[in-house]
Amino acid sequence: MVDYDRETALLVVDVQHDFAHPSGSLFVQDAPEVIKHVNREIERARAAGSLVVYSQDWHPESTPHFQKDGGVWPVHCVHDTWGAAFHEDLLLNGHSIKKGVGGEDGYSAFSVRDPVTGETGETELGALLHKHGIQKLVIVGIATDYCVVETALDAVRYGFKPTVLSDAVAGVDLQPGDSERAFARMREAGAVVV
Secondary structure, three states, X not given: OOOOOOOEEEEEEOOEHHHHOOXXXXXXXXXXXXXXXXXXXXXXXXXXOOEEEEEEEXXXXXXXXXXXXXXXXXXXXXXXXXXXXXXXXXXXXXXXXXXXXXXXXXXXXXXXXXXXXXOEEEOOHHHHHHHOOOOEXXXXXXXXXXXXXXXXXXXXXXXXXXXXXEEEEEOOOOOOOHHHHHHHHHHXXXXXXX
């Protein structure tokens, strides 16, 4: 269990229908169970007066990120669709950061990458956290082996102290052990996994 305070923010990563609902195009098997743990953390953070921020994939209809346009992923989280909306069971009470808006790969909540040129850019998350005087981040959400790990690694690079709650994340595990390898990468980078 982590403690929340004014210098600690909770970051809820991509708890959206396409990842967290059985009808979603990229459904993550353990996501529905994880939402209960995520909601518990939202309630704890709010009770302590901590900042709560949500990240949200928000793609255009066509992007090199999608298989149909030459990428690796099926179409998911197209802006203003049911799939891109936050899961209906998720408690919503905080800021929302949209990523992949211009068709970029948006694995990290902090940054995006052009899938063709490799050029990177920042989301508004880092500036938002600095504006609120945040030093530590608690990270929960989907998916452990993609957006959660990349967000945690960026959090370290941006000078925050991230803690990832293992019971409040769910992984894709395209290859067996991907989530465990993601946890190891986070620990090696300096994130705490509890």
